[in-house]
Amino acid sequence: MYHKDPLEALSSMFSSTSLKEDFQIAPSNGVHQGVYSTPNIGLWWLQMQVPISVLTFKL
Amino acid sequence: MQILINTQCPRVVVAPLIFYSDQTFLSNDGRVNGYPLVMSIANIACKNRYLDEGHVLLAILPIISSTEASHERRLQIFHECLDVVLKPLKEASFKGLALTNPHGDEQWVFPLLYAYICGHPKGCKVCCLSPCYMCRYIQISSL
Numbered sequence: 630m631y632h633k634d635p636l637e638a639l640s641s642m643f644s645s646t647s648l649k650e651d652f653q654i655a656p657s658n659g660v661h662q663g664v665y666s667t668p669n670i671g672l673w674w675l676q677m678q679v680p681i682s683v684l685t686f687k688l
Numbered sequence: 689m690q691i692l693i694n695t696q697c698p699r700v701v702v703a704p705l706i707f708y709s710d711q712t713f714l715s716n717d718g719r720v721n722g723y724p725l726v727m728s729i730a731n732i733a734c735k736n737r738y739l740d741e742g743h744v745l746l747a748i749l750p751i752i753s754s755t756e757a758s759h760e761r762r763l764q765i766f767h768e769c770l771d772v773v774l775k776p777l778k779e780a781s782f783k784g785l786a787l788t789n790p791h792g793d794e795q796w797v798f799p800l801l802y803a804y805i806c807g808h809p810k811g812c813k814v815c816c817l818s819p820c821y822m823c824r825y826i827q828i829s830s831l
Binding site: 630631632633634635636638639640641642643644645646647649652 | 703705725727728729731732733739741742743744745746747748749750769772773774776777780785787788789790791797799
């Protein structure tokens with residue numbers, strides 16, 4: 630497993646002068662707190678198909 | 689929250705951490721896979737978050753196949769790997785660390801986990817939720 634020092638990474642991002650103009654002390658926009666997951670259309674399609682197949686099997 | 693903090697401690701800043709990870713190939717033949725863990729902070733504006741300076745590759749987490757270990761063991765290894773990588777940040781979230789912001793002011797920064805962006809199966813893994821859509825499919829198909 631490769632990993633680098635997160636404090637050093639945070640320090641380099643936090644004090645990056647190239648991002649000076651839009652730097653926000655109190656972030657108000659962007660994402661809200663939580664775990665985000667991208668919608669998976671394939672699995673959604675599979676989930677929709679399963680009840681239909683069970684239903685047709687029982688019929 | 690930051691406004692409330694500033695009224696009592698003007699030099700204290702919260703650095704909300706955003707993590708992103710998705711499975712990717714690490715070799716040309718596709719045999720070696722890994723989870724790159726990318727970190728960004730919400731203090732950087734959305735439009736600059738995807739620039740080179742706006743995010744950093746923090747770690748490449750290992751992928752363990754289902755033949756090598758059970759589902760519970762794989763979850764345990766994943767969270768132990770995250771624990772190793774994020775341990776300094778966890779300690780800093782309690783104690784804080786002195787950093788200089790881009791305007792040149794020294795501030796006392798408290799990093800906090802803000803968001804973890806990932807695919808749905810990985811989201812189940814992060815939250816330790818075993819029943820994903822695929823597991824439901826297996827359960828229903830075995831009826």
